[in-house]
Structures are given as structure tokens and as C-alpha cells.
Amino acid sequence: MNIQNIETFQIAIPLHKPFKTALRTVTVAESVVVKVTCDNGIVGYGEAPPTHVITGDSLASIDYAITKIFKPLLLGESLRNREQVFERLYKSAVGNTSAKAAVDMAIYDCIAQQASMPLFEFLGGYSSTIETDYTVSVNHPDEMADDAQQYIHDGFSILKVKVGKDKIEKDIERIKAIRKRIGGHALIRLDANQGWHAKEAVRAIQKMEDLGLDVELVEQPVKAYDVEGLKYVTENTQTPIMADESIFSIHDAKRVLENGAADLINIKLMKAGGIHEALRIAKLAHIYGIGCMVGSMIETKIGITAAAHFAASQPNVNRYDFDAPLMLSEDLIEGGIAYKESDIELGVGIGLGIEKINDKFIVD
Known part of the structure; x- marks a missing residue:
């Protein structure tokens, strides 16, 4: 072939x-x-x-x-x-x-x-169904609380909340508003997208811990290059810290893992360069006993289907951030993964199971 x-x-x-x-x-x-x-x-x-x-x-x-x-x-x-x-x-x-x-x-x-074979079976076949979170964009606290409530109503029990755009105090207001609105049953994950400095990140996370806001994890609180700062945050908070933009390659992962700079890793195919390299990162993390999330950029169901098949194939990938296709006004493809509220079914089609591309969205 x-x-x-x-x-x-x-x-x-x-x-x-x-x-x-x-x-x-x-x-x-x-x-x-x-x-x-x-x-x-x-x-x-x-x-x-x-x-x-x-x-x-x-x-x-x-x-x-x-x-x-x-x-x-x-x-x-x-x-x-x-x-x-x-x-x-x-x-x-x-x-x-x-x-x-x-x-x-x-x-x-x-x-x-x-x-x-379906791709997830070819890669390892660990699971055939996974559960995605849904992302709450960073906005005014009341608007974010409204969005969070709607996503819970739509069947999602895990929310990934964007923060880090302005002052720490504002971010704490956002999480307080969301937690008050949705109650204590849903999981809240924070993603600062490099928006904080190490010491202010520690202050913010400790404050949220003291307030009992029950944050599951905080993703990439500091700049991508600041591995020492990431380690400082990890060592000075009780909340698990996840590295995202700090890790593109297996060499980045090795540096973070050897230094104990994060509790978790977010692997994205667009950062790693594809499934082949993502598998290497996941297996290295597995050696260190570190769990992984697999996330994505703003992708259509093509990229998310590939990421979901990779994620489902590996035993130490236990968190999934695959809501991007649900944010789009229409589907690009027929086939691929199928959503049932927060659950994603990989299907029985061979490969990625993509049947047809919708020509309507092709740019001339």
C-alpha cells in the first residue's frame, strides 16, 4: 500500500x-x-x-x-x-x-x-466510549454562570472553565459564580492558558481551595517556557496542576516529568505533530505514573475523531476535552465519532469511519 x-x-x-x-x-x-x-x-x-x-x-x-x-x-x-x-x-x-x-x-x-479495524482498536483498543467536558469561555461572571448552567442542562457533568485573561480576583469571582449556580455535583477544571505568574497562581489556587470551590485541576497556570514556575505552583498547591502548552514534544514531556513540574499532562495532536508522537508522550507519562488528558484546538470532527481514537486507545489517558465540534454551527463530515450528550461513541467503522465531507464549507 x-x-x-x-x-x-x-x-x-x-x-x-x-x-x-x-x-x-x-x-x-x-x-x-x-x-x-x-x-x-x-x-x-x-x-x-x-x-x-x-x-x-x-x-x-x-x-x-x-x-x-x-x-x-x-x-x-x-x-x-x-x-x-x-x-x-x-x-x-x-x-x-x-x-x-x-x-x-x-x-x-x-x-x-x-x-x-477502527483506529482506536489498531492503536490499543483500551476503551470504546469516552466522556468529554464542555468549555466555558472567559466572560463576565454572570454570563459564564449562565453558560455553565446551560451546559449542565444539556447533559455535561464536567466543565472546563477558561480564566487568566485579567486580574486574579476577577477569576475567583468567575469560579464562585459558576459553582454557586451549578451546585456541587459537576466537576470544574480551570484552564489559565498561561495567563498567571507563578506566585499569583499559587495565591489564587490557595484562595479557591480555602473557599471550598472544589476545583478538580488547573491547567497551564504559567507561561509555556516557565517550567520552574510550573513546578513552583505544583509544589505549593493541593489542587493537581496540568501542563499543556509547556509540552509539545517527548523531550518537553521528559523535562517536565523529570523535574516533577506537573501532576498531569494535556496531549494535543496539533502540538505533538500527530498520533505517532502523541503515543510516545503517553507511554512516557505512563512510565512515570502520570495521567493524561487529550485535548484539541478548535477543530472539526475530523481532527477530534482522530484525537478521540488515540485517547481511547491508551490506559493512562483518563480525561478528554473534545467539545470543539459541538461549538460549530454545522458538521463538516458524515461518520466519525458520535455524541450522546457528554458521551462519545467511536463507532465500528474502520479507520476513522469518515464517510463524506460536506462540500458546503470548502473555501474556494
Whole structure:
């Protein structure tokens, strides 16, 4: 089974409501979709959204990397020698992790189809159903409480709350308002998206602990490069601390894990460069006895399906942040994962199970 062609096209889908974090505001989900065709007729799909403030990737850079760098290297390559294919892909350019992830997931889609297995079974098959959280964008405390209440009403029992955009006191007001509105049954996770400094993060988290706000974890409280600050927060709070933007590669993960700088890791395919590297990070974390979340950027159901299959395949991935397709006004694809409120079913289709792309959202 050899790679016969690699094609790209851009899509754009409006969101129901603006997605706001400490780093950015998104109103339209844009992405580069990749189609890998093999000489036996098997077709695999992947995608890469531009997330300038995290990965540095733009629509133009993603498309260029795939069509001008990866495609010439990979055409004609046999997927029976997939380790060589992935090595060529990852060594072909520095960075460009989202572009690599899109090609990587499309290749895995092809390989699993050739094996006549759903991708999560091909990768390990640990679980077939997972539960996602739902993200509360950073806004005025009352609006965030309204949103949180609505998501609970919609069937979600885990909320990922964005903070870190302005003063710590305001963030505490936000969590107090949400906890008061939804009561004590739902889980609340905080994501500061690098918005705090180490000492103020400790002060804020300790205050929330003293107030009994029952926060499950705090994700990336400090700047991505500040591993010492991340370690300081981890050592001086009772609430588990999760590293996200601090970890792109297995080398980043090794540094964080060796230094005890975080209690948990958030793996994203767009940071890692795809499933192949994400598997290495998950297995390293497993050696250290560290649990992982698998999250995403603002992606369509193509990217989230790939991430969900990876996440479900690994025993130490026990938290899932796959709500992005639910934020979109319409679905890009038929097939892939299926949502039943907060539960995600991976299905029985082979590969990623993608049946059809909705041409309506393709940008000319």
C-alpha cells in the first residue's frame, strides 16, 4: 500500500458563540483538510487548524508545509514501512506540528482501514466510549454562570472553565459564580492558558481551595517556557496542576516529568505533530505514573475523531476535552465519532469511519 496522492483544501465553519480564552477569541473554525489516497484505493483524512498563539501555524504555512515539503517526500512511500514514513515526515521540517499532525492522522486512517479495524482498536483498543467536558469561555461572571448552567442542562457533568485573561480576583469571582449556580455535583477544571505568574497562581489556587470551590485541576497556570514556575505552583498547591502548552514534544514531556513540574499532562495532536508522537508522550507519562488528558484546538470532527481514537486507545489517558465540534454551527463530515450528550461513541467503522465531507464549507 503506497501513498499515491496528498491533497489539501481549506474549510471555514461559524461557531454558535465566540470561543474566548486568555490568548484569543475565535468566531469561525478554519482548517486545512488533508486527503491521502493510496494506490489500492484507500483514502484517509486529517486536518490542521491554524492556532497562531500556541503552535505558530497559519493556514498558509500549514498548506505550504503539506504540499511543498511533505508531499514530495512521501509520494510513492509504502505504508507497510510506516516507521520510516513517520520518520521522514517529522524530520522534514522544524516545527509545523499542526501540518505534520494532519498528514499523520490521515496516514493512520489509511493504515487502520487496511487492517480492517477502527483506529482506536489498531492503536490499543483500551476503551470504546469516552466522556468529554464542555468549555466555558472567559466572560463576565454572570454570563459564564449562565453558560455553565446551560451546559449542565444539556447533559455535561464536567466543565472546563477558561480564566487568566485579567486580574486574579476577577477569576475567583468567575469560579464562585459558576459553582454557586451549578451546585456541587459537576466537576470544574480551570484552564489559565498561561495567563498567571507563578506566585499569583499559587495565591489564587490557595484562595479557591480555602473557599471550598472544589476545583478538580488547573491547567497551564504559567507561561509555556516557565517550567520552574510550573513546578513552583505544583509544589505549593493541593489542587493537581496540568501542563499543556509547556509540552509539545517527548523531550518537553521528559523535562517536565523529570523535574516533577506537573501532576498531569494535556496531549494535543496539533502540538505533538500527530498520533505517532502523541503515543510516545503517553507511554512516557505512563512510565512515570502520570495521567493524561487529550485535548484539541478548535477543530472539526475530523481532527477530534482522530484525537478521540488515540485517547481511547491508551490506559493512562483518563480525561478528554473534545467539545470543539459541538461549538460549530454545522458538521463538516458524515461518520466519525458520535455524541450522546457528554458521551462519545467511536463507532465500528474502520479507520476513522469518515464517510463524506460536506462540500458546503470548502473555501474556494
